[in-house]
């Protein structure tokens with residue numbers, strides 16, 4: 250793979266996130282006392298959990314995005330306090346063998362990815378190390394055992410099937426800007442050549458930018474272009490959908506330009522205007538198909554796992570490790586549209602799906618009907634609320650947990666009450682996973698295995714499957 254060894258430009262031009270712990274952004278401790286920029290040359294020793302290179306500088310940890318362990322780099326200090334220094338990469342002086350050339354033409358500006366400069370294999374190894382360190386630190390475990398990771402194809406490119414495009418009408422140049430936000434900034438970066446999206450999404454992006462161009466020609470009223478808040482796009486082999494999130498309804502002639510555009514590109518077209526309900530203007534709800542034949546209907550605004558290939562393998566792996574028997578009751582918590590519910594229902598006696606959003610609960614029941622599954626119950630519950638514990642006692646043989654980043658602390662604290670023999674915990678935050686694992690272990694479960702899920706390659710987001718048994 251091609252290596253980029255020098256002249257690596259700063260990719261954080263768009264802005265700088267002021268660190269929380271009272272860090273100075275003036276020259277007092279970080280820059281020179283005159284306030285002029287301070288450049289340093291340092292050796293990078295390791296990566297932080299969120300993928301920044303860490304070096305030592307004057308006895309403090311110095312965090313440098315885009316730098317890799319084993320590299321000597323020139324960096325510019327952007328902020329500092331007594332404990333830590335923040336710096337931006339100016340130049341790689343000696344490159345790591347793990348450094349690769351990012352495929353995306355807008356990688357340096359866009360806030361979407363932060364690890365494209367690291368080989369795909371090293372990203373996976375790094376993420377595995379982070380999970381292991383956090384688990385060993387946060388629990389009484391002395392070692393953990395790993396399954397083969399579930400790896401994204403194509404070296405971790407071309408996988409993302411769902412994106413949200415930010416929109417901003419720039420009155421100074423009378424232009425509607427559409428794209429991803431730059432890192433820690435409101436600036437919008439056009440992403441017509443985004444390298445991490447699916448081929449179908451690439452085609453859809455081309456179509457969206459074509460529509461934006463047409464609107465600039467046909468719609469002269471700025472009051473119309475201001476109405477675009479954001480655009481949700483979903484595109485994979487199964488279907489392509491777009492949802493325009495609008496502040497106010499578009500005038501009829503403009504709406505018909507958009508409808509005609511959707512017709513020409515054979516897209517499912519949705520609008521959400523202000524707080525009004527989501528409406529399907531053209532086409533139909535999308536349906537995603539899993540390997541085991543399960544069909545999942547969804548709209549572009551629903552939570553959908555962004556990496557279809559990894560998700561499909563994940564669902565099958567969860568089914569395997571839970572080893573669901575025909576007499577089993579399965580409890581699927583944080584169930585969304587029923588991604589795990591339906592495959593479980595094909596194997597189990599009965600499945601109960603629990604989720605906070607009522608629309609998702611309704612859709613999971615619709616999805617059960619779509620798959621002719623009659624053994625699914627679904628209900629709305631806030632699983633961070635003590636009231637959710639009332640029905641936990643002796644509720645299942647197998648438990649699936651797939652919480653948001655905050656994790657599932659309350660449920661983990663009481664998980665023994667479910668009487669589950671096996672637990673599959675799908676985590677998108679290794680810190681909450683480590684905390685919750687300790688609660689689960691304290692109730693007599695053992696951690697059987699971990700699987701690194703390469704759900705978000707080229708980014709520092711970490712997804713893991715942890716399997717507990719009793």
Ligand SMILES: C[S@@+](CC[C@H](N)C(=O)[O-])C[C@H]1O[C@@H](n2cnc3c(N)ncnc32)[C@H](O)[C@@H]1O
Nearest residue numbers: 583584585588604605630631632633651652653
């Ligand atoms: C990571 S998603 C997983 C969804 C689903 N399991 C899937 O694979 O598509 C987390 C889900 O938890 C739901 N959720 C978030 N907070 C919740 C809460 N406090 N109680 C119950 N569900 C919640 C979200 O609405 C979302 O559907």
